[in-house]
Structure formats: structure tokens, C-alpha cells
Amino acid sequence: MTSLTDPATVAATLRAAGCVFAEDEADLILATARTPRELAAMVARRAAGEPLEHVLGWAGFHGLRVQVEAGVFVPRRRTEFLVDQALAQAPGASVVVDLCCGSGAVGAALAAALGDVELHAADIDPAAVRCARRNIAPYGGHAHHGDLYDALPTGLRGRIGILAANVPYVPSAEVGLLPAEARDHEPLVALDGGGDGLDVLRRVVAGAPEWLAPGGCVLVETSERQADSAVDTFTRAGLTTRLAVSEELYANVVIGVRG
Known part of the structure; x- marks a missing residue:
């Protein structure tokens, strides 16, 4: 038996x-x-059918074990590419913000790599904020609840060296086509990016120049088919823009730098 x-x-x-x-x-x-x-x-x-990470209570991300509770967006391995691009672009950053933070995995990974930084994370989902607060606490991080920049302390305006925003970018009409693990167990607000999937990206990019320090960068993950439109959005916001692609991880990250 x-x-x-x-x-x-x-x-x-x-x-x-x-x-x-x-x-x-x-x-x-x-x-x-x-x-x-x-x-x-x-x-x-x-x-x-519950995601393995929700069952375990944690996810491996960029060499860390990140706590992930049920109902919180699970950090994807491809998003490690965004972290690597941020570190390459701004290795001396002293102020880091993880916007649309979910579990806070990106912020925690950046702080772990950079060392002594002022770290903030923000999300519109209260469950995500509670989870992120635990994950960034070892780095002295602060987690905020609210809608994008409205959640951030005003004292951060013009000081951010790395603004990482893993925004939702699935077009609304395609959310129903996602794997059941995501569709049924992760919050819609972390998946649905609006009609063309770029609604939240546009809002993040529009506000970025005001919040970035001179030479600071904003990084957003997107899909291959959305990349050209995303790059155009960054450029029209007055940012020096480039697209980084990892074919191995199927990752596309748009990077904008404030002059």
C-alpha cells in the first residue's frame, strides 16, 4: 500500500x-x-489547479525566495530580465520604486543586488501590498497602497533612480484565453491592461519624467507585439528609449531614461 x-x-x-x-x-x-x-x-x-507558488507560499525569483500568498500575482521568471536590465542601466541607483509591485519581488531583488537603497513598492491591490510589505521588510522597504503614483510619498518626486513597473499588459479581450492558473487564481487588476493592453503602461510613462531623478530610468515589461507601440509611448514622453529583448525568456523590456 x-x-x-x-x-x-x-x-x-x-x-x-x-x-x-x-x-x-x-x-x-x-x-x-x-x-x-x-x-x-x-x-x-x-x-x-491552484498555482504551485500559492500552494507552497513562496516563489523563487532572482535568487530569492519570495513569499506569495493566495490571490497575489505570481512573479514570472521572465521578469528577472527586467531586474537585470535595471541593474545594468543604473548600478548606482539609491532610490528604487517597484510600481504595480504585486508580491514585491522586483523591488526585493533590486534591493538585494544594489545594497543600501531607499526602497518603495506600491500596488492598487491591498493583498499585494500586504505581501510586498513582508518581502521588502528585510531591505528597509516601504509598501504603499494606491493607484500608481498616487500611492507614493510626494518626497520621491524627482528622486527615483530606478522605477520598475511590471504593469498588466494582457488586452481585456484576451484575459479569458490565459491559462487557468492565472485566470482563476490571480487578480484581474494584475492581468488586464485594457483594450490594447497598454492602458496602464501609458499612465506609468506619462508620469515617469516628473518622478525620475536626472539620469533615472523607468522599465516596463511588455509583449513582443506591443513593443513598438510601447517604445513610441516612451519616446513621446521625452525619454531616451531602448528596447531590450531576451529570446530565451521571451521577455521584452522597454527602458526609458530621463535626460
Whole structure:
């Protein structure tokens, strides 16, 4: 008779539910569960389609273990490319803002790499702000609730060295086509970017020059098909603009620098 504490049994259960990386996921769940009862609950949640990161309570991101609670946007591996681009563009940044922060993974990763920085994160979703507050606390970060720049302390205006904004960029009509893990378990506000997917991006870029320090940069992730329009938006805002692409991670990041 096999037991649910047996890795092969857990993997078989997950595989039957459609998990492609069942063995790897089984190992992670087994390592995280503290009791057989908790293990059974975690396996059941994952088999029902809940994101692995929500089941575990954490996600690996840029070498960190970031807390991710149920209902909060899960940081994607491709967004590590945005972090790397920010570090390359502004390695001496002393003021960092993670806008549309979700779990605060981007801000935490930037602070971990940069060292002693003034770190702020903001999101319109209260659950995300609570989660981000825990993730950026080790770096002395401050988490704010509100709509984009309205959430930030006014004293940051004109001082930000890195403004990272992992905005929602899925066109409204395509949200229903997303994988069930995202569609059913992540907040709509973190996914839906409006008619063409660029509504929030436009608002971030329009306000960026006022909030960036001279030489400061704003970075936004977008899709390949939206990249040209996003670059044009950055350029029309008066920013020195370039597009960075990672074919390996399927990542497109638009970078704008205030002159």
C-alpha cells in the first residue's frame, strides 16, 4: 500500500492532474509540508489547479525566495530580465520604486543586488501590498497602497533612480484565453491592461519624467507585439528609449531614461 508521503505517489497524483513537472513539484511540496495533513491539503490544492507558488507560499525569483500568498500575482521568471536590465542601466541607483509591485519581488531583488537603497513598492491591490510589505521588510522597504503614483510619498518626486513597473499588459479581450492558473487564481487588476493592453503602461510613462531623478530610468515589461507601440509611448514622453529583448525568456523590456 502506497502512502501520500511517498514521492512517487505524490508525483503520480500531480501528473494525473496535468502537472507537466510533476516530479519536481512533488519534491517541493514534500519539502514544504510540515505534517501529513498539510501535505494532503497541498497536493489537493495543486491537483485542483491552484498555482504551485500559492500552494507552497513562496516563489523563487532572482535568487530569492519570495513569499506569495493566495490571490497575489505570481512573479514570472521572465521578469528577472527586467531586474537585470535595471541593474545594468543604473548600478548606482539609491532610490528604487517597484510600481504595480504585486508580491514585491522586483523591488526585493533590486534591493538585494544594489545594497543600501531607499526602497518603495506600491500596488492598487491591498493583498499585494500586504505581501510586498513582508518581502521588502528585510531591505528597509516601504509598501504603499494606491493607484500608481498616487500611492507614493510626494518626497520621491524627482528622486527615483530606478522605477520598475511590471504593469498588466494582457488586452481585456484576451484575459479569458490565459491559462487557468492565472485566470482563476490571480487578480484581474494584475492581468488586464485594457483594450490594447497598454492602458496602464501609458499612465506609468506619462508620469515617469516628473518622478525620475536626472539620469533615472523607468522599465516596463511588455509583449513582443506591443513593443513598438510601447517604445513610441516612451519616446513621446521625452525619454531616451531602448528596447531590450531576451529570446530565451521571451521577455521584452522597454527602458526609458530621463535626460
